[in-house]
Amino acid sequence: DSGVTQTPKHLITATGQRVTLRCSPRSGDLSVYWYQQSLDQGLQFLIQYYNGEERAKGNILERFSAQQFPDLHSELNLSSLELGDSALYFCASSPNLAGVSYNEQFFGPGTRLTVL
Amino acid sequence: GQQLNQSPQSMFIQEGEDVSMNCTSSSIFNTWLWYKQDPGEGPVLLIALYKAGELTSNGRLTAQFGITRKDSFLNISASIPSDVGIYFCAGPPRGNQFYFGTGTSLTVIP
Numbered sequence: 001d002s003g004v005t006q007t008p009k010h011l012i013t014a015t016g017q018r019v020t021l022r023c024s025p026r027s028g029d030l031s032v033y034w035y036q037q038s039l040d041q042g043l044q045f046l047i048q049y050y051n052g053e054e055r056a057k058g059n060i061l062e063r064f065s066a067q068q069f070p071d072l073h074s075e076l077n078l079s080s081l082e083l084g085d086s087a088l089y090f091c092a093s094s095p096n097l098a099g100v101s102y103n104e105q106f107f108g109p110g111t112r113l114t115v116l
Numbered sequence: 117g118q119q120l121n122q123s124p125q126s127m128f129i130q131e132g133e134d135v136s137m138n139c140t141s142s143s144i145f146n147t148w149l150w151y152k153q154d155p156g157e158g159p160v161l162l163i164a165l166y167k168a169g170e171l172t173s174n175g176r177l178t179a180q181f182g183i184t185r186k187d188s189f190l191n192i193s194a195s196i197p198s199d200v201g202i203y204f205c206a207g208p209p210r211g212n213q214f215y216f217g218t219g220t221s222l223t224v225i226p
Binding site for chain 1: 149218
């Protein structure tokens with residue numbers, strides 16, 4: 001158990017719909033990262049938040065957005081869903097210690113999104 | 117953009133055999149991480165490397181930070197069925213991007 005929790009574990013929805021995925025980081029971790037994992041794409045970095053602010057952005061579609069709340073949990077919002085958005089979505093957290101250029105990331109169990 | 121290539125892409129080995137896989141980068145890294153992902157689960161950190169030439173072990177796993185700083189290697193000795201999964205390498209962020217390798221899928225035949 002990494003200490004990172006994600007809900008829901010599974011989500012089935014229809015094209016055009018909007019969903020929200022939730023992540024709670026490990027206690028004390030300030031950074032949250034979101035990744036998408038499709039069958040043929042590997043782990044694709046979407047976005048990072050640090051202490052409530054967006055820190056880095058990867059290959060995140062404009063239909064997707066995220067935020068990190070004062071209690072440090074994060075939500076990933078996916079809208080106007082398409083069939084190709086079906087994937088595993090992982091959240092990871094890290095402590096982001098001062099002076100360290102890279103912190104080890106600890107992953108949650110993921111949310112499996114199926115768009116029909 | 118940055119790419120981390122892993123080889124081999126997949127491996128099928130007999131239980132008890134040793135395994136070697138590697139990860140190469142198009143640019144120099146100062147950190148290498150190795151993760152394992154079980155089916156339907158999130159990746160779990162196995163080993164972290166922070167210094168060129170560094171050799172670090174975690175049980176039957178040994179990873180090395182290549183001296184060119186553009187590659188890293190992971191070895192598993194005396195494989196067992198629970199070693200099955202996908203192994204990913206990862207490096208530090210480049211231009212605020214975080215990259216994971218393409219993955220090596222390991223199957224252990226009892």
